[in-house]
Amino acid sequence: MEKDIMADIKKYQKAEKLKKWRDEVQPIPWYFDGLENLCNRIHPEKQILQVSDIQQLSHDTKLYRFISANPNKLLAPFRAGQYIGLTVEINGVRTSRAFSLVSSPNQLAYYELGIKRKEGGFVSPYILDNIKVGDILEATEPMGNLYYNRIFHGKDLVFIAGGSGITPFISMLRYISERMLPLNVWLIFGCLTEKDILFREELQDIQSRRLNIRIKYILSEPESGWNGACGFITKEEILNEIGSADNKYFYVVGNRSMYFFIEEQLKAMGVPRHRIIYEAFGVPDDITEVMGWPEGIDASKKVNISVEFIKQGKKQKEIFEAQCTEPILNSLEREKELGLEINNSCRSGACALCRTKLVSGKVFVPPEVIIREIDQEFGFIHPCVSYPLKDLHLDLT
Ligand code: FES
Known part of the structure; x- marks a missing residue:
């Protein structure tokens, strides 16, 4: 033994x-x-971009072309339909917004973004009025789930775009058309008036060269002389165009109100939820109007947010005042003297980059935002879409 x-x-x-x-x-x-090297190329922590060209796309939208600011650093590859988070500094406030890539992923010499002015907005008016050729900006890696997945999406694709929601579809159409992919595509593009139809010439050109790509415009406020479809993108208009919803995969990009409207139409057509991808950037214009907003909480209510963080190797704590109708992330960015940054990209609760530990307090999250179960269980919130209802304690350490 x-x-x-x-x-x-x-x-x-x-x-x-x-x-x-x-x-x-x-x-x-x-x-x-x-x-x-490959991992760093695909998932760079951040990208430094330089504006190389700007074009006016319509009365309220400009096309920005960006190249890598460092000639030795190539732009990260992406899938047609994805977006990047672009950071700007406005009067000392560093903030960012997500913009879909318009350019085709078949080339990576540059990225293009189509940026529309949001009246009363903080970032888009600043970009449109101030950013010029040669400026340097920081961006995230390409992100997002709105892209064609050949294993799950099949060969019949329906793109539903509202206004500037056309931008990711331009990238997808360029990609499909350049590669001559054997896919059937229906693009249903809703705008207010004819002058709001972005990329119209290019869309006509793609349609004239590719029999597998069909495009329909629907105007909700057409001016006289418009002979096309009018109104909203209803179930009837969609079915008129695509015939039947069977075996088709739906991609929807637009603002929040369009999201709810199209959701109803697709439901009425019997499209199962797993055959739809939605993308709607941003937060509601007025959170108090959103379903579930607690009665009795006044838009003027302010709360105290205490944050714990590490600075120069030491744990520190600060308290600041925030408006309950503003996302926590925006309020924190406004407190520029704290110099705190939370990683973020989509600012709509989808990417989870901003996840933050909520130690105590109560927040409101719009009902359409899906927070992962694991985050909920361990008390993490997405401050980009969370509104403080009571005094909060956040742990950024
Ligand atoms: S920035 Fe994407 S979830 Fe908050």
Whole structure:
């Protein structure tokens, strides 16, 4: 028995010695650096972009072309339909917004973004009025789930766009058309008036060259002389265009009110939820109008938010006042002297980049935002879409 044990120990020691020898003499696998470089290329922590061109797309929208500000750093690849978060500094407040990539992923010499002015907005008017060729801006890596997945989406795709929601579809159509992918695509594009139809010439050109791509415009406030469809993107208009919803995959991009309207139409058509991708950036214009907003909480109510964070290696705590009708992330960015930043990209509760520990307090989240169960269980919130209803304690450490 003792002999057997000794034999086992010897065997083990020999194996260990051999392993140690192998570890010492074997070089780091040849692919290690390659993989690391590839990962950094696909998922850079941030990208530094330079504006190389600006064009007026319509009365309220401009097209911005960006190249990498560092000639040795290539732009991260992306899937047609994805977006990047673009950071700007406005009067000392560093903030960012998500914008869909318009350019085709078939080339990575540049990215293009179509940015529409949001009246009364904080970021888009600033960009349209101030950003010029040569300016340098920080951006996230490309993100988002709105892209074609050939395994799950099939071959019949319906794109439903409202206004500037056309931007990710331009990238997808460019990609499909350039690669001559054997897909059937119906684009239903709703706008207010003819002058709001972005990329119209390019869309006509794609349609004239590709039989598998059909485009329908629907105007809700047409001016005289418009001979096309009028009104909203109803179930009837969709079915007129696509025939039947069977085996089709739906992508919907537009503002929040369009999101709810189209959701009803698709439900009435019997489209199962798992055959629809929605993307609606941003938060409600007036959160107090959103279903579920607690009665009796006045728009003027202010709360105290205490944040714990690490600065210069030390744990610190600060308290600031915030409006209950403003997302916590916006309020925190406004407190510029704190110099605190929370990573973010989509600012609509989808990417989870901003997840933050809520130690105590109560927040309101619009009902359409889906927070992962695990985040809920461990008390994490998405401050980009969370509104403080009571005094809060956040842990940013
Ligand atoms: S920034 Fe994407 S979830 Fe908050």
